[in-house]
Amino acid sequence: MxxxxxxxxxxxxxxxxxxALRAASGAAPAIVWHAEPDLPPGTDLVVLPGGFSYxxxxxxxxxxxxxxxxxxxxxxxxxGGLVLGICNGFQILCEAGLLPGVLMRNANRRFLCRMxxxxxxxxxxxxxxxxxxxxxxxxxxxxxxxxxxADDATIEAIEDAGQIAFRYCDASGRVDQxxxxxxxxxxxxxxxxxxxxxxxxxxxxxxxIDPLVGGIDGRPLFEALAG
Amino acid sequence: MKARxxxxxxxxxxxxxxxxxxxxxxxxxxxxxxxxxQGKVFDVEIDGEDRDSAxxxxxxxxxxxxxxxIVENYSVEIA
Numbered sequence: 187m188x189x190x191x192x193x194x195x196x197x198x199x200x201x202x203x204x205x206a207l208r209a210a211s212g213a214a215p216a217i218v219w220h221a222e223p224d225l226p227p228g229t230d231l232v233v234l235p236g237g238f239s240y241x242x243x244x245x246x247x248x249x250x251x252x253x254x255x256x257x258x259x260x261x262x263x264x265x266g267g268l269v270l271g272i273c274n275g276f277q278i279l280c281e282a283g284l285l286p287g288v289l290m291r292n293a294n295r296r297f298l299c300r301m302x303x304x305x306x307x308x309x310x311x312x313x314x315x316x317x318x319x320x321x322x323x324x325x326x327x328x329x330x331x332x333x334x335x336a337d338d339a340t341i342e343a344i345e346d347a348g349q350i351a352f353r354y355c356d357a358s359g360r361v362d363q364x365x366x367x368x369x370x371x372x373x374x375x376x377x378x379x380x381x382x383x384x385x386x387x388x389x390x391x392x393x394x395i396d397p398l399v400g401g402i403d404g405r406p407l408f409e410a411l412a413g
Numbered sequence: 414m415k416a417r418x419x420x421x422x423x424x425x426x427x428x429x430x431x432x433x434x435x436x437x438x439x440x441x442x443x444x445x446x447x448x449x450x451q452g453k454v455f456d457v458e459i460d461g462e463d464r465d466s467a468x469x470x471x472x473x474x475x476x477x478x479x480x481x482x483i484v485e486n487y488s489v490e491i492a
Contacts, residue, residue, distance in 0.1 A: 245481055252478060281481065288483045295429040335426070335484060369427065 187412050189215035189231040192259065194250045194278075199236035199392065203272065206392035207233065210408035220253040231268040231411055232259050234275025236328070236390060246289065246331045247277030256282050268312060268411065269384040273329055276376070276386030285379055285386045286344055287336035293369025297330040301400070302367055304352040304375045304389055305359050311382045314351060316406025322359045323352075323403040325389035327367060332388040334370035334377070341371055351376035351385055414459045414467055415492040420480045421452035455479060464491050 189207050191200050200217060207215045215233065216226045225232065239250035250256065256278070263269050263284055271279040279285040292298060303324050306317040317323065336344070344350060352375040356365040361373045368388075376387025391404030422428050428450050435449040457474075459467040468489055475487040 244478070248478065248481070288481055290427065290484065291429045293427055293429060295433055333427070337483070 187211050187230050188213070188226070188228050189233060189411075190218045190225055190229045191215045191233045191235055192218050192220060192255050193235070194220045194237070194239035194253065194274075196239045196241055197235050197237035197274070199272065199274075199390070202390070202392045203233045203235045206395045206404065206408045207231075207412075209395055210405070211412035218255055220250065220255045223254045223258060225255075225258045225262055229262065229267065231270065232262055234259070234269070234271040234278050235392075236273030236275060239274055239278065242331070245281065247274060247279075247281040250274075250278045251281035251283075260284060263379070263384050266381070266383055270313065270411070271384075271386040272390060272392060273332075273388055276388055277331065279384060279386040284384050285377055286340050286349075287334055287374075287377065289331050289388070290333040290335050290369075291331050292329070292333050292367070297328075298332070298367050299326075299328040301325070302327040302375075302389060303355050303357050303359075303365070305355040305361060307350045307353055308348045308378070310348075311351070311378060311385070313378075313385045313407055313410060316410035320359065322355060322357065323391075324357075324394065324401055325391050325403060326393045326400070327389050329368070329388055332368040332370065334374040334388075336371065344377060345372070347380060349378045349380065349382075350374055351378050352387055352389070414462055414464070416457045416459050416467060416471055417490045417492070418455040418457060418471055418475060418479055418487060419452060419490070420455070420475070420485050420487045422450055423484055423486055426484045453479075459491075467491055 353373040394404035
């Protein structure tokens with residue numbers, strides 16, 4: 187699998203993403219500067235890393251979403267190529283219109299940096315096939331604007347189509363308001379596009395690949411992508 | 414030509430920043446403020462004197478960048 191990580195001014199998790207990709211696939215991803223108009227030839231997977239692209243100016247992800255590299259990412263997605271957006275990468279994908287909805291400020295106004303359980307809602311995709319449906323994974327979250335919102339019709343449509351990838355839950359897998367860290371509608375932590383080749387999620391699976399640093403619940407995602 | 418674009422959150426969209434400002438005003442004992450919603454103002458200098466084309470340009474700027482129309486409304490004033 188040939189992967190590329192897009193680097194925006196203000197990205198800060200690109201090395202975490204690169205490490206997870208390297209560990210899973212044995213090959214280091216290309217690091218692609220946001221001003222590049224094209225992806226490296228033969229790219230299978232694009233990862234948009236976490237961070238604070240453009241200092242979250244205007245709206246988080248808004249300016250990065252209009253960069254030249256994102257036009258190449260849109261063409262890649264249109265061709266059926268895989269795209270994974272983590273945290274700020276998720277915000278960028280929503281702003282670029284490659285995923286539905288928008289990520290608003292956390293309802294409790296707090297920046298959250300801690301561990302969080304999520305439930306796998308759809309395990310039948312290239313991203314999540316290493317998990318079982320309903321499996322509870324423990325990921326890290328680190329965000330101030332992760333409150334997923336969309337209009338009611340959109341929420342119903344993505345729910346019906348199985349486009350909800352992960353929901354925030356407690357350790358036993360129960361999804362309720364007590365387990366909702368940021369106010370997201372229906373506890374949504376990650377969504378797919380309608381073709382299931384684009385995934386955005388707020389938690390950081392790339393930080394859970396080594397037992398030395400808190401667990402390996404993120405490994406199945408990268409291993410599934412690596413083939 | 415000068416123009417001003419105002420972007421506001423749609424009714425019903427939760428505005429935690431507005432709520433925080435509301436609380437701060439209360440703590441300053443400024444009485445009589447029911448609620449606060451925070452928005453954004455963009456002051457824009459437009460080339461030329463054609464108001465219709467300026468409006469068209471600004472509407473496009475709002476649709477494509479300045480506002481996220483999923484959760485925000487915008488209005489354009491041309492001086």
